[in-house]
Amino acid sequence: MMEDLALAARDKCAIVGIGKTEYSKDSGRSTLALATEAARAAIADAGLSPDDIDGIVRCDMDRTMPVSVAAGLGLRRLHFWGETGPGGTAPSMMIGLAVAAVLSGQAKAVVVYRSLNGRSEDRFGSPSGPRARAGGFGSYDELYQPYGLLTPGQHFAMMAQRHMHEYGTKQEHLGAIAIACREAANRTPHAQMHDKPLTMEAYLASRPISLPLRLFDFCLESDGACAVVVTTTERARDLAKPPVTIRAVAGGQPSDTRAGMMFPALSRGDVTDIGGRQAAEELWRRAGLGPQDMDFAQLYDCFTISVLLQLEAFGFCRAGEGGPFAASGAIARGGSIPINTAGGNMSEGYMHGLNHFYEAVRQLRGEADNQVEGAQAGLVTSGLYPFGSAVVLGRNA
Amino acid sequence: MILPFTEDRDTGPFFAAARENRLVYAACEHCGRGSHPPAPFCSHCREPRSAWQEASGKGRLYSFTTVTHQIHPDYPAPYVLVVVTLDDNQDVRLIGRIDGDAALEIGQPMEVWFEQVADDVTLPQWRPASA
Ligand SMILES: [Zn+2]
Numbered sequence: 001m002m003e004d005l006a007l008a009a010r011d012k013c014a015i016v017g018i019g020k021t022e023y024s025k026d027s028g029r030s031t032l033a034l035a036t037e038a039a040r041a042a043i044a045d046a047g048l049s050p051d052d053i054d055g056i057v058r059c060d061m062d063r064t065m066p067v068s069v070a071a072g073l074g075l076r077r078l079h080f081w082g083e084t085g086p087g088g089t090a091p092s093m094m095i096g097l098a099v100a101a102v103l104s105g106q107a108k109a110v111v112v113y114r115s116l117n118g119r120s121e122d123r124f125g126s127p128s129g130p131r132a133r134a135g136g137f138g139s140y141d142e143l144y145q146p147y148g149l150l151t152p153g154q155h156f157a158m159m160a161q162r163h164m165h166e167y168g169t170k171q172e173h174l175g176a177i178a179i180a181c182r183e184a185a186n187r188t189p190h191a192q193m194h195d196k197p198l199t200m201e202a203y204l205a206s207r208p209i210s211l212p213l214r215l216f217d218f219c220l221e222s223d224g225a226c227a228v229v230v231t232t233t234e235r236a237r238d239l240a241k242p243p244v245t246i247r248a249v250a251g252g253q254p255s256d257t258r259a260g261m262m263f264p265a266l267s268r269g270d271v272t273d274i275g276g277r278q279a280a281e282e283l284w285r286r287a288g289l290g291p292q293d294m295d296f297a298q299l300y301d302c303f304t305i306s307v308l309l310q311l312e313a314f315g316f317c318r319a320g321e322g323g324p325f326a327a328s329g330a331i332a333r334g335g336s337i338p339i340n341t342a343g344g345n346m347s348e349g350y351m352h353g354l355n356h357f358y359e360a361v362r363q364l365r366g367e368a369d370n371q372v373e374g375a376q377a378g379l380v381t382s383g384l385y386p387f388g389s390a391v392v393l394g395r396n397a
Numbered sequence: 398m399i400l401p402f403t404e405d406r407d408t409g410p411f412f413a414a415a416r417e418n419r420l421v422y423a424a425c426e427h428c429g430r431g432s433h434p435p436a437p438f439c440s441h442c443r444e445p446r447s448a449w450q451e452a453s454g455k456g457r458l459y460s461f462t463t464v465t466h467q468i469h470p471d472y473p474a475p476y477v478l479v480v481v482t483l484d485d486n487q488d489v490r491l492i493g494r495i496d497g498d499a500a501l502e503i504g505q506p507m508e509v510w511f512e513q514v515a516d517d518v519t520l521p522q523w524r525p526a527s528a
Contacts (some may be wrong), residue, residue: 142408148464158478
């Protein structure tokens with residue numbers, strides 16, 4: 001039988017540096033300026049210099065190109081660059097690409113970044129003015145946009161409606177997720193919603209956007225950037241901060257995969273069937289750990305329903321029970337699996353999920369604002385459409 | 398109104414049929430499973446034998462959302478987006494829009510109608526089936 005290299009790769013690489021910019025509604029700067037600032041901060045946090053960086057990984061929706069970031073950082077010997085996506089599915093697979101580059105000898109130290117002016121420049125689902133016809137060329141938008149199905153929020157609203165129909169999930173269940181993220185942000189000074197508490201009453205009274213989803217079921221629109229540095233765990237031991245090891249990475253696809261990015265998923269046999277289910281199965285096998293071993297989970301939170309589906313997919317509760325589980329207090333501070341401990345995309349800032357790695361590393365170093373005492377291992381997930389990907393991180397193996 | 402690109406090699410025939418007030422869907426000639434979006438290969442049995450089938454125009458409401466936050470000037474809120482599973486083939490779910498608010502129930506019977514939105518573009522739309 002072939003040697004299982006996924007098991008051999010366990011904890012061989014580590015995240016050694018993290019960096020971020022301010023998260024805001026209007027950065028007033030280019031995404032290249034943001035990406036460079038975050039990457040410089042991550043390199044410095046590791047105790048490295050740009051001369052040590054020979055790899056760059058980005059998200060395929062980023063406006064900046066690796067060559068521009070290499071120029072911005074003043075790199076001299078770049079040997080590896082790569083990109084993956086789409087969108088929210090990217091961050092965990094970006095870490096996977098960095099690990100692949102390091103373990104195959106193509107790079108020694110890789111910067112992974114995400115930069116966006118998601119509020120001041122590129123708002124998702126905004127009207128694009130006079131335009132050519134929608135879709136074609138494998139986008140499949142021609143089958144959806146002409147009907148007025150224009151945004152991820154409308155898509156996820158129909159998933160939520162279906163989940164409510166099948167399992168009796170209630171509005172308050174989704175509210176519990178929004179509030180858990182907000183309470184974490186309230187304890188995190190850099191979070192965009194740090195000073196804005198959220199009650200269930202205020203959640204239920206919030207403006208309907210695409211029912212059953214309301215304003216506070218949506219993530220933020222943010223400007224900013226975030227970056228991490230990946231190298232070998234062996235090298236990490238000589239660097240500035242305690243290494244946070246990458247125990248396992250896995251992606252997964254849904255059981256009824258349809259071509260296209262997001263809207264075609266509405267034709268899946270079960271619209272609540274997300275790639276995270278398969279990713280989880282493989283991730284736990286590769287990690288030799290399970291959901292019960294996680295001290296926290298940073299779950300990709302474009303919407304509250306996304307978190308609920310991933311609580312089920314990654315085995316924190318059974319299929320259909322995500323609502324009552326979320327409302328039980330399990331996901332809040334002091335619960336069995338605190339989620340999105342800096343507030344996540346919903347209340348910290350929308351760095352398309354790479355911010356979840358920033359926070360997970362802080363937790364495992366013991367330097368988080370909203371610290372989970374004695375955290376030893378944690379889960380980070382990335383997206384659920386069209387695929388899902390996830391990483392298990394561990395403390396100083 | 399956002400008009401669809403109707404000349405795509407894989408999806409174009411859907412719109413060509415709609416111009417004739419016909420609803421068609423793609424299904425595998427080998428195993429019968431449907432593809433939506435239409436695909437040149439069958440993801441179930443992997444045969445490259447996809448063909449266009451005539452649909453009855455009947456379906457069931459799979460899910461919906463009432464859009465209250467307006468995104469595009471040509472789509473005034475509120476409107477309801479519906480996802481309908483074809484009675485003819487459970488693998489195929491299509492989108493429709495009902496203008497204004499509507500009291501709907503998942504599982505209810507739906508029927509197709511054809512909305513001409515431009516000289517050369519007709520969209521299959523869905524509404525609650527008449528009794
Ligand atoms: Zn087939």
